[in-house]
Amino acid sequence: xxxxxxxxxxxxxxxxxxxxxxxxxxxxxxxxxxxxxxxxxxxxxxxxxxxxxxxxxxxxxxxxxxxxxxxxxxxxxx
Amino acid sequence: xxxxxxxxxxxxxxxxxxxxxxxxxxxxxxxxxxxxxxxxxxxxxxxxxxxxxxxxxxxxxxxxxxxxxxxxxxxxxx
Numbered sequence: 734x735x736x737x738x739x740x741x742x743x744x745x746x747x748x749x750x751x752x753x754x755x756x757x758x759x760x761x762x763x764x765x766x767x768x769x770x771x772x773x774x775x776x777x778x779x780x781x782x783x784x785x786x787x788x789x790x791x792x793x794x795x796x797x798x799x800x801x802x803x804x805x806x807x808x809x810x811x
Numbered sequence: 812x813x814x815x816x817x818x819x820x821x822x823x824x825x826x827x828x829x830x831x832x833x834x835x836x837x838x839x840x841x842x843x844x845x846x847x848x849x850x851x852x853x854x855x856x857x858x859x860x861x862x863x864x865x866x867x868x869x870x871x872x873x874x875x876x877x878x879x880x881x882x883x884x885x886x887x888x889x
Contacts, residue, residue, distance in 0.1 A: 759889055773889045786864045803888055808862060810881055811837055811851045
């Protein structure tokens with residue numbers, strides 16, 4: 734069964750899913766053909782968690798992470 | 812004397828300064844030649860305050876607001 738959920742950064746499975754999915758994207762030719770740096774792997778989730786203008790949604794097929802949206806709000810003063 | 816300060820959204824003088832300075836900018840031909848809408852005037856400061864990725868710095872000449880930076884963080888996942 735496919736299920737879609739707001740990412741909970743304190744949930745280890747979600748945190749691993751975020752890094753895994755982003756690493757898969759970055760490793761693909763479309764994403765730059767290079768794995769994530771250790772710095773990104775180590776800090777991404779905690780840095781996302783600090784920002785209340787970021788919203789991450791995850792998709793799982795049973796226990797397997799299969800999709801993700803990282804949305805970062807744009808804001809204009811007028 | 813010129814003084815520069817991190818904006819405190821709960822300070823009425825700072826809140827008025829933000830709206831006044833942005834309205835002055837918007838009213839100038841460079842800023843679009845149109846005053847701020849009432850919606851922006853009413854909601855801008857409270858909306859800035861909600862976002863921890865926004866940082867506003869004000870400059871005053873004695874009691875007169877004379878300058879402002881509204882900085883909105885950009886964030887890249889990798």
